[in-house]
Amino acid sequence: MTLRTRITLLTAGLLLVTLLLLGFALEGLLRSFLYRNLRAELLEAGNQVVRLLNLGGQALLEAGLPPSLYAEVQLLPEEDPALLAKEGGISLQKSPALGSQRLVLKEREYETLLKEGEVWAEVELPREDRPLRLLVYARKVEVNLAGAVWKGVFLVGKPTEDLEATLEQFGRIYAGTALLVLLLALLLARSLVARALEPLEWLARRAESMPDRPEPLPEPEGNDEVAALVRALNGMITRMQKALEAQTRFLQDASHELRTPVTAILGHVGYLLRRTPLTETQRESLEIVRREAERMGKLVSDLLELSQSGTWRIEPVPIRVLDLLEEVKEEFARSFEGEILVEAPEELYVRGDPDRLHQVLANLVSNALKAGAKRVWLRAFDLGDRVVVRVEDDGEGIPPEHLPHLFERFYRVDKARDRERGGSGLGLAIVKAILEAHGGEIWVESQVGQGTAFSFSLPSAAPPPPPR
Ligand SMILES: Nc1ncnc2c1ncn2[C@@H]1O[C@H](COP(=O)(O)OP(=O)(O)OP(=O)(O)O)[C@@H](O)[C@H]1O
Numbered sequence: 292m293t294l295r296t297r298i299t300l301l302t303a304g305l306l307l308v309t310l311l312l313l314g315f316a317l318e319g320l321l322r323s324f325l326y327r328n329l330r331a332e333l334l335e336a337g338n339q340v341v342r343l344l345n346l347g348g349q350a351l352l353e354a355g356l357p358p359s360l361y362a363e364v365q366l367l368p369e370e371d372p373a374l375l376a377k378e379g380g381i382s383l384q385k386s387p388a389l390g391s392q393r394l395v396l397k398e399r400e401y402e403t404l405l406k407e408g409e410v411w412a413e414v415e416l417p418r419e420d421r422p423l424r425l426l427v428y429a430r431k432v433e434v435n436l437a438g439a440v441w442k443g444v445f446l447v448g449k450p451t452e453d454l455e456a457t458l459e460q461f462g463r464i465y466a467g468t469a470l471l472v473l474l475l476a477l478l479l480a481r482s483l484v485a486r487a488l489e490p491l492e493w494l495a496r497r498a499e500s501m502p503d504r505p506e507p508l509p510e511p512e513g514n515d516e517v518a519a520l521v522r523a524l525n526g527m528i529t530r531m532q533k534a535l536e537a538q539t540r541f542l543q544d545a546s547h548e549l550r551t552p553v554t555a556i557l558g559h560v561g562y563l564l565r566r567t568p569l570t571e572t573q574r575e576s577l578e579i580v581r582r583e584a585e586r587m588g589k590l591v592s593d594l595l596e597l598s599q600s601g602t603w604r605i606e607p608v609p610i611r612v613l614d615l616l617e618e619v620k621e622e623f624a625r626s627f628e629g630e631i632l633v634e635a636p637e638e639l640y641v642r643g644d645p646d647r648l649h650q651v652l653a654n655l656v657s658n659a660l661k662a663g664a665k666r667v668w669l670r671a672f673d674l675g676d677r678v679v680v681r682v683e684d685d686g687e688g689i690p691p692e693h694l695p696h697l698f699e700r701f702y703r704v705d706k707a708r709d710r711e712r713g714g715s716g717l718g719l720a721i722v723k724a725i726l727e728a729h730g731g732e733i734w735v736e737s738q739v740g741q742g743t744a745f746s747f748s749l750p751s752a753a754p755p756p757p758p759r
């Protein structure tokens with residue numbers, strides 16, 4: 292998951308939790324407000340009835356119970372909660388809203404009522420579709436009727452349906468709004484995060500396209516985290532540059548120092564072989580010394596060449612690809628018993644340094660020959676602004692696990708065998724460096740037992756103007 296997606300999701304998650312918490316809090320507040328009002332209304336009705344009762348039961352009978360509420364006055368001849376819960380008290384008076392129905396509490400509520408003098412309860416009145424739920428306030432009262440004082444209870448209730456409907460509607464509206472807010476926030480967060488991460492993406496692109504010899508990045512203005520990151524990266528790049536320079540200097544110095552003794556050894560061995568009488572064994576030994584010294588001389592010059600590869604200046608000129616391939620074929624035809632086949636369009640040109648490109652092809656062909664090839668194909672393809680040259684052989688091939696490393700310095704597939712064949716493992720590293728200096732690329736395909744194909748691309752060139 293990208294950082295961008297993660298931050299966006301995190302923001303959305305946090306917002307979702309906040310909206311949920313806010314929703315629950317608002318719903319709770321609204322619910323307690325609505326119920327408080329309802330309770331106040333029922334309490335007020337209770338107080339009014341008690342005031343009337345204080346004037347005598349007859350006064351209440353005449354004044355009637357609040358018509359908009361579900362109210363009932365019951366007489367309690369027995370104070371037995373279980374019995375009351377079954378049948379209720381003796382109904383003295385009912386408000387019209389109740390009709391034929393009665394307000395009867397549960398046993399536990401009657402217990403509380405008898406003990407504490409009042410209770411809040413929920414009562415369900417049966418109805419056709421579904422029961423009608425009421426919030427009921429019950430209060431013990433004394434009824435003064437015909438000179439006698441009766442113990443009784445006043446119950447008053449109101450349906451909570453409307454109230455619950457209001458709460459439900461609030462919930463729906465809130466959920467819809469919250470969803471919209473969440474969606475908008477998600478879109479906004481996405482674009483804001485994208486904008487905030489843009490400098491990082493730029494940095495990643497720059498770092499990715501950095502050449503082998505990295506250059507410091509331009510430092511952005513300001514003092515934010517990205518600027519700090521770029522500064523840290525530049526510090527690292529500078530240290531890398533210094534290390535690379537030190538390595539290059541060391542390589543150059545070492546190869547220069549080695550060149551003189553190798554030349555001296557070769558000179559003296561040559562002299563001994565040509566000018567002095569030698570026994571057969573002495574001659575054999577000296578031949579070995581000469582071969583090894585020659586190999587060392589090649590190694591030293593390859594090393595020197597590689598160490599300078601960062602500073603090469605290529606002076607590109609248009610080169611006819613067919614000529615280039617034919618020259619390489621000529622060069623190897625004398626020493627090679629197999630066949631070298633050349634296939635290239637007549638009028639195909641590349642831009643490059645002829646000697647360097649010759650070196651590339653010679654290196655690839657000599658590798659093919661060392662791999663026991665009987666046939667080598669040199670082909671060129673015109674791809675518009677690029678030219679691809681392919682050197683294919685039917686040699687022993689290269690196992691796939693070695694392919695990614697072939698262009699590394701001193702890499703050989705089989706150290707002992709390749710050394711025996713006179714290889715030091717620098718050839719392909721030089722080939723790659725030469726092609727990169729030309730703005731080209733090289734890649735390899737191979738099948739063990741069938742052969743290997745190295746292909747490289749170069750910028751193409753227009754044919755040179757005909758000489759006048
Ligand atoms: N055409 C090929 N077929 C099979 N193996 C190859 C081929 N080309 C390269 N290789 C393998 O890749 C290794 C590296 O090649 P590279 O040209 O870099 O070094 P080298 O030929 O051993 O030495 P140098 O070129 O420095 O004399 C070789 O040692 C060889 O094992």
Ligand SMILES: [Mg+2]
Pocket residue numbers: 654657658714717718719
């Ligand atoms: Mg080679």
